[in-house]
Amino acid sequence: MAASHAQVSEVLVEEKSSVRILTLSRPKQLNALSFQMISRLLPLFLAYEEDPSVKLVIIKGQGRAFCAGGDVSAVARDIAQGKWRLGATFFSDEYMLNYVMATYSKPQVSILNGIVMGGGAGVSVHGRFRIATENTVFAMPETALGLFPDVGASYFLSRLPGFFGEYVGLTGARLDGAEMLACGLATHFVPSTRLTALEADLCRVGSSDPTFASTILDAYTQRPHLKLQSAYHRLDVIDRCFSRKTVEEIISALEREATQEPDDWMSATIRALKKASPASLKISLRSIREGRLQGVGQCLIREYRMVCHVMKGEISKDFVEGCRAILIDKDKNPKWEPWRLEDMKDSMVEQYFKRVDEEEGWEDLKLPPRKNLPASAIAKL
Incomplete structure (x- = not known):
């Protein structure tokens, strides 16, 4: 399995008896997922699944982040140069990796000792075991960027208790490790001082039985x-x-609650919604609602259609503008178009959920075939 030096150095691989430890290693970029990293991780996960000597996969991040998301500023630069199809390749490979992780036949342990955002959730939350610590900070901040919670988030957010997933996905609210455990995004909470010992014990696992x-x-x-x-x-x-x-009804309901019992949390929640891209908010809400009734594969196929429309920018160019304002120029003053929620009509929202048929050579996301899946993976299909 040939890999470039950049790929190798951005994903470190350790072999410890029957366990493989993958470390995301772009600490200066908070381990943001590059195309090279995704191109390295996908074949590794597929190879480990086929290799009978591998029983368990651990994935973690170097430095103070697990993974702060996909490298979307690089995608935004490609779009600005008229190369949105490069971004489509990035997202299709990323979503295929998310699908393989969600339907993985061997136990996967994600150690989330730091920042976990956006694409970082996609390479962790889909796995069988997710370890939060006192250092964990989780968020899906896409609506502030003119994007939407993707990487299969419409699957996992829609399965959180009540409507907590809509809250997390629309506002970009940050959760700590205790909150991740409470809502089910994490399966375990381990103090960071115990991680070295935990990892050593996990490396003694000699069976792919998750128990x-x-x-x-x-x-x-x-x-x-x-x-x-x-x-x-x-x-x-x-x-x-x-x-x-x-x-609109969500914001009105929050404002009514705020008049009865005003507090900082309510104000911050309303402020976050009013600051986000109107286009992003509307497509995100519909995406999460549809995700409640869909398997993880269906969610990723739909999200791929949505992200291609986002990158093409024919309905709204908010993604490029959001990346400019938040990640590139950092003036934190995006000029959304449309500017008001009421100007983002249902007919415009509908366009994001359709095939990109008019684009020559464009195809729906083709998910890799899966076989010999455990019941836990089959339940997600």
Whole structure:
């Protein structure tokens, strides 16, 4: 399996008896996923699945992040140069990797000791075991960038308790490790000081039966207390507001709640929604709602259609503008188009969910065939 030096250095591989440890290694970029990293990870995961000597895969990040997302600023630069199809290749490979991880036949442990955002969730949350720590910061910040929660997020956000997934996906709210555990995004919480010992014990696993890894993880896991101001204490308010049919109705419901019981959390939530791209908010809400009734493969195929329309920029150019304002120029003052929610008509939203038929050579996402899947993977299809 030939790989360039850049690929090798950005994904470090350790072999410890029956276990493979993959370390995302772009610490200066907070391990943001480059095309080269995805091109390295996908064949590795497929090869480990076929190799009977590999029983368990661990994935972690170097430095203070697990992975801060996909390298979308590079994609935005390609689009600005008229090369949106390069971005389409990036996203199709990324989504294929997400699908393989979601339907993986061997246990995968993601150690989330730091920042986990966007694409970082895609290469962790789909796995069998997700370890949060006191250093974990999770977010899906795409609506502030003119994008939408992708990488299969319409599958995993829609399966969080109540309408917590809509709250996380629309506002870009940050969750800590305790909140990730409470809502189910993480399966275990382990203090960072115990990670070295945990990893050493996991490397002694000699079976691909997930109960062996699970037993080890259960011995290390703790039940952290949710902070007093945690959004997870507000599930009743979140469910009342984020269960509404439209983004406009969600904001109105929040504003009504705020008049009765104003507080900082409510103000911050309303502010985040009003600052986000109107186009992004509307397509994100529909995407998560559709995800409730779809398998992970269907979600990724739909998200690929959506992201291709986002990159083409024929309905809205908010993705390029959001990347400019937040990631490139960093003036944090995006000029969204359309500017108002009411100007983002249902007919415009509908366009994002259609095939990109008029584009020569464009095809729907073709997911790799899967075989010999465990019940946990079959349940996601």
